[in-house]
Amino acid sequence: xFLTKLALKNLARHRNRTLITASIIAFAVFFYLLLDSLIGGxxxxxxxxxxxxxxxxxxxxxxEYWAEEEKLPLKNLITPEPELMTxxxxxxGYLGSSxxxxxxxxxxxxxxxxxxxxxxxxxxxxxxxxxLTDYFVEGEMFRVGERRAFGxxxxxxxxxxxxxxxxxxxxxxxxxxxxxxxxxxxxEAEITGVIxxxxxxxxxxxVYVPLDVAQEALAVxxxxxxxxxxxxxxxxxxxxxxxxxxxxxxxxxxxAVYSWDQLEAVTVAxxxxxxxxxxxxxxxxxxxxxxxxxxxxxxxxxxxxxGMMKAxxxxxxxxxxxxxxxxxxxxxxxxxxxxxxxxxGVGVFTVVGLDFSGIIDMAPYGxxxxxKIYGVWNPLSFVTVFAFGVIVSxxxxxxxxxxxxDKDPIKAIYPK
Amino acid sequence: MALLExxxxxxxxxxxxxxxxxxxxxxxxxxxxxxTTIFGPSGSGKTTLLNLIGCLDRPTAGTIIFDGQELGxxxxxxxxxxxxxxxxxxxxxxxxIPVLTAYENVEFxxxxxxxxxxxxxxxxxxxxxxxxxxxxxxxRKPNELSGGQKQRVAIARALVKEPKLVLADEPSANxxxxxSEEVLQVMAKMNRxxxxxFIFSTHDxxxxxxxxxxxxxxxxxxxxxxxRE
Numbered sequence: 001x002f003l004t005k006l007a008l009k010n011l012a013r014h015r016n017r018t019l020i021t022a023s024i025i026a027f028a029v030f031f032y033l034l035l036d037s038l039i040g041g042x043x044x045x046x047x048x049x050x051x052x053x054x055x056x057x058x059x060x061x062x063x064e065y066w067a068e069e070e071k072l073p074l075k076n077l078i079t080p081e082p083e084l085m086t087x088x089x090x091x092x093g094y095l096g097s098s099x100x101x102x103x104x105x106x107x108x109x110x111x112x113x114x115x116x117x118x119x120x121x122x123x124x125x126x127x128x129x130x131x132l133t134d135y136f137v138e139g140e141m142f143r144v145g146e147r148r149a150f151g152x153x154x155x156x157x158x159x160x161x162x163x164x165x166x167x168x169x170x171x172x173x174x175x176x177x178x179x180x181x182x183x184x185x186x187x188e189a190e191i192t193g194v195i196x197x198x199x200x201x202x203x204x205x206x207v208y209v210p211l212d213v214a215q216e217a218l219a220v221x222x223x224x225x226x227x228x229x230x231x232x233x234x235x236x237x238x239x240x241x242x243x244x245x246x247x248x249x250x251x252x253x254x255x256a257v258y259s260w261d262q263l264e265a266v267t268v269a270x271x272x273x274x275x276x277x278x279x280x281x282x283x284x285x286x287x288x289x290x291x292x293x294x295x296x297x298x299x300x301x302x303x304x305x306x307g308m309m310k311a312x313x314x315x316x317x318x319x320x321x322x323x324x325x326x327x328x329x330x331x332x333x334x335x336x337x338x339x340x341x342x343x344x345g346v347g348v349f350t351v352v353g354l355d356f357s358g359i360i361d362m363a364p365y366g367x368x369x370x371x372k373i374y375g376v377w378n379p380l381s382f383v384t385v386f387a388f389g390v391i392v393s394x395x396x397x398x399x400x401x402x403x404x405x406d407k408d409p410i411k412a413i414y415p416k
Numbered sequence: 417m418a419l420l421e422x423x424x425x426x427x428x429x430x431x432x433x434x435x436x437x438x439x440x441x442x443x444x445x446x447x448x449x450x451x452t453t454i455f456g457p458s459g460s461g462k463t464t465l466l467n468l469i470g471c472l473d474r475p476t477a478g479t480i481i482f483d484g485q486e487l488g489x490x491x492x493x494x495x496x497x498x499x500x501x502x503x504x505x506x507x508x509x510x511x512x513i514p515v516l517t518a519y520e521n522v523e524f525x526x527x528x529x530x531x532x533x534x535x536x537x538x539x540x541x542x543x544x545x546x547x548x549x550x551x552x553x554x555x556r557k558p559n560e561l562s563g564g565q566k567q568r569v570a571i572a573r574a575l576v577k578e579p580k581l582v583l584a585d586e587p588s589a590n591x592x593x594x595x596s597e598e599v600l601q602v603m604a605k606m607n608r609x610x611x612x613x614f615i616f617s618t619h620d621x622x623x624x625x626x627x628x629x630x631x632x633x634x635x636x637x638x639x640x641x642x643x644r645e
Contacts, residue, residue, distance in 0.1 A: 002527045009515040308511035311472060312573075313500020313528055315493060409472050413507065414463075 003318060007325035010298070011333075017294060022334035024290040025389050029338025030345060032280045032385045037346040037375030038354065044376055045198070051260050053199040056098070056129040056228035057237040058244070060088060062254045065225065072102050072117065074180040077223035078255065084227070087247050091240050093232040096128020099224040101214045105187075106176040107157075107207055109165040116161065116207050118175055118187070120214025120224075129230040132156075132195050139169035139193030142210060148190040153213040155189035159196040160204035167191055175207060179219040187217045234260060284388060287334070288396035291327050295397045299323065299404030306404055307412025319405035324397045331393025335386040342382060349375030419580060419613050420446040420469060424478035427464050427636075438464040440636040441478065446615065448580070451607045453616040453627035461636040462617040463585060469615060470503050470583045471495040483580055500528055504574030504612075506584035506603075510566040512558040518545065518569045519554035525573045544572045547609075548602045564595030568602060575606055581613045582606075588620045600626045 011018050051057060061069075064076035078084070080099045088097050101120035106113050123141050127133065132141065142154030155173060162168060168191065175187040189209060197203060215222060231237055237259035245257040299306065309319055353372040425442040428435050438461045446452060446469075454462050467473040468480060471487060472495075480487045482498065490498070504525075512521050522541045526532060532540065545554050548568040558566055567587060574582050584603070588596035604626055607614050616623050624630055632640035 002524055005520075006513070006516070006524065013515050304507075304509065304511050305513060308505070308507065310496070311470065311499060311505045312525055313496050313498075313503075315496050410467050413472075413511070 003322050004325060007322045008329060010322065010326045011329045014298070017297070018330055018333070021290045021294045021330050022337060025287040025331060025334025025393065026337035026341060028283045028287040029335055029385050029389050030341040031283055033338070033342030033381060034345045034349065034375070035280060036378055036381045036385075037349050038373060040376040040378050040381075041349070041353075041374045045373060047260070049197075049199040050263060051234060053130060053132075053197050053202045055260055055263055057231045057234050057260050058091075058229040058241050059226045059258050060084070060229065060244070060248070060255060061226040061258065062252075063256045064254065066256060066258060072104050072225070074103065074218055074220055076254075077101075077220055077225060078227070078252070079221075079223050080227055081251070083251050084248065084255070087244065087251065088227060088229060091229070091231070091244050093236050093240065095230040095232055096125070097227055097229045098122065098125040098129040099211065099227045100126070101211060101218065101220065101223075102225045103177055103214065103218055105207065107161070107165070108174045108176065109167050109171065110174070112165055113176075114161070114164060116175075116205055118177065118214060119206055119208050120211040121208055122211045129228045132197065135195040135197045136193050137196045138162075139191065141208075142192045144210070145212075146192075146210065148192075153187055153189045153209050154192040155187075156193040156195060156208040157191060158203035158206060159194050160200070161207070162191070162194045164204065169193060173207070175209070175217075177217055179217065181219060183219075185217050185219075187213060237261070284385075284392055287389065288392045291330065291393050291396045292400050294330065295323055295327055295400040295404070298326070299400060303404075303407070303412050306407060307409045307414075310405075310407075310409035311413060316402070316405045320398065320401040323401035323404065324394060327397030327401075328390060328394045331390040334393070335389040338389065339382055339386050342385075346375050346377060350377060417448050418445050418481075419448045419450075419483055420444070421481040422469075422478065425465070425468060425475050425480065426477040427461070427468065427473070428476045438636055439468070439475070442633075442636070442638055444631070444638065444641075446613065448613055449607070449611045450629055451604065451614045451627055452629040452631060453618055453624050454631045454633055455618055455624060456633035456639070458619075460633045462633050464636075465633065466583050466585055466615065466617045469581070470505060471498050501577070502580045504577065504579040504582040506567070506570050506574050506582065506587045508586040508589040510558070510563075510570045510590075512566055512569055512573075514558050517555050517557055518550060518561065518565075518572075521558070521569050522572045522576050526576045529577045540576055541572075544576045545569075547606065548572045548575075549598070562595070563591050564598055567591060567595075567599050571599065571602055571606070575610065575612060578610065579612065581615065584614065584616045584618075586618055586620070587616065588618065588623055593622060596620065596622050 060078065062076045062078055065073065085097065098121060103118045105116055105118040107116045123144060137159055141156055146154050148154055152172070167173065171191050173189045173191060175189060177185050177187060179185050187209060195202065231240060238261060241257040241259040248255040248257065306319055353374040355372045422442055422444045425439055427439040428437045442465065454465060456462050468475055483502065487495070516524065519541055522545060523537060526537050526540060542554065545551060548571050550565060550568050550572065553561065553565065561569065587599060591599060600623060603614055606612055616627065618624065628644060630642045631638060
C-alpha cells in the first residue's frame, strides 16, 4: 500500500514529464480511435457500396462460375427457370431479384478503346435490387425491349468512363466482345444515360446493356451469370443463403447461394482493416517507447534514491513495482485523456464526416468509396485501446525498471 | 556481547586487469551498544568496510558474523531481509524521497518491517521525530527543511524500526559544525536511550570527539583501535 502511495506521488514529481508522456499516449489512443472510426466507416460504406451498386445481398450462381468469376466466363451459367425464380422470391424478407449477364468487353468511341465489364440487365428487375435512379447525372435508364434507331442497343455508363471517352447521351459506343464460342462480336450501343455513384467501379468500369442484347451477342441463349437478390435486412443474408442453397439442391445441385459477406471485395476490405490495425499497433508502440524513455530518465535521476531503498532492505521486485505502477499511472492518465479526445474526435467524424474526394482516390486501394466518409462508433475500440494503452505502459516499463532496480546498491548509492 | 565479528576480512576490487585490494584481512569485534567511529584517509577502506558490515557487499575472503549469524552463505534476498530488519543507514547526502513528507520518509522505513499496527506506526514515527527534534515539522517535505533537519529525518528513518545497528557514512559532511554537533548529539542520545549500536565512517574530528571507540584504517588494515570512556 505504501509503495502504491509512493508510486502515485512520484507521478506528480516531474509533472511536465508525466504530462508529456501521458500526452504521447493520449495522442496515440486518440489517433487510434479516429483511425478505427474512419476505417470502420470506410469498411461499412464499402460494404454498402458493394451491396447497393454491385452485388445485392445474395447471389445465386453455380459453384464453378463463382470459382472463376474474376474471368467473367461464359460457361457454367444458369438458366433462371420459373422453379428457381419462385424459390428465390419465396425466401423470407425478399425484396427483389435480378438476373444479370456479365462479360468482358472493350468499349470504343471510335477513337479510344478501354477494357470494361459489360453487364446485361433487365431494368425493372435490376431496380428491385440495385437502384440507380438517383444517380443519373444525364439521361436515364433504358426500358425493357428498347432499341434505338437502326436497332442499336441502348446503354448506360458511368460518368468517369463517359469523361474518359468524351461521350454523352446520344453518342454511340461499340462493345467488342467474344461470345461463348470464342468468336468476336460487337454490340453497337447508344448512350441513354450517365450515372455517377459512390462506387468507383460503377463509375468507370461498367457498361449496362439490355440483358437480351447481351445474351444474343454472347450466344448464351437465355442463360445468365447469376441472380442477384435483395432482402429487407442484410444481416439475415447468411442464414437465408444457407436455407435457399439447401432448397435449390433439388432444382439444380450445381447451384450455390453466396451472401454479401462472402464476396472477395468484402474480404479484401476486411484484410485492409487488419493491416490498418497493425499500423495502429505501431502507433501504440511509439507510446511504449515514450514510457521506456521516461522510466529510464526517472531511474537515472533517482539512482541514489534507489540505492537508499535497497540499502533499507527493499527487494528488487518492490523497486520494480514502484516504477511499473508509476508508468501504469501515466498509461491510465494518457488513456483517459486519449479516450476523452477520441470521444470528441469520433463524435465530429460521425456527424461531419471527412471528404476524401479532393485528397485521394481510394479505389486503387480496394476501397470502393468516393466522397465523404463518416466515422462509426465502436465502443469496444474505446475499451480495447484504453486497456491496451495501460497494458503497454505496464509491460514496457518492466525491463527498464528491472534495469534500475537490479543495480548493485553500492553503485546506486555512490554512482560516481 | 558481540554484535559483529569480523575475521580475516578481505575485499579486492577487480578493475579489469588490475586487482585493487581495499581491505586486507581485518579482524574486528563490535559489541552491542557501541558508538564507534572508523576514520582514516581517503581510499583507506572505510566505506568498503561499512558496506560489508551493512550487508551491501560481500567480502572476497574472510567472515562476518552479524548477531550470531554468518553472512557468507546468504544470498541477495536474505541480505536484504537482514538490512530491512536490523540495519539502519544514514547517508552523507540524506537520500530522502523528495515527494514524501518528513513523516512519510520515516514511516516508509517502519512499514517495510511490516510488524506494527497502523496506530503503533504513527506513535513510533511521531515519537522518533520528536526525539530527533522535529516535532511539528512532520508535514514538511525535504525541500522545506534545512540540511540539519534533513539529516535528522534520515536519522529518524534509520532508527524508527529499532535496528540493531546504524551505519552512518560521513553524516556530517554536508553540514556546518553547529548543525553537525546537533545531529551528533541526537545520535548519541539515541545510542544511550535505545542502546542502538552506531558505526560511523568519517574524516570529521567532531564526529571522532563523540565516539567512544576510534578505529583507524590505513591501507585496508586496522592501524589503531582505541576505546575511551
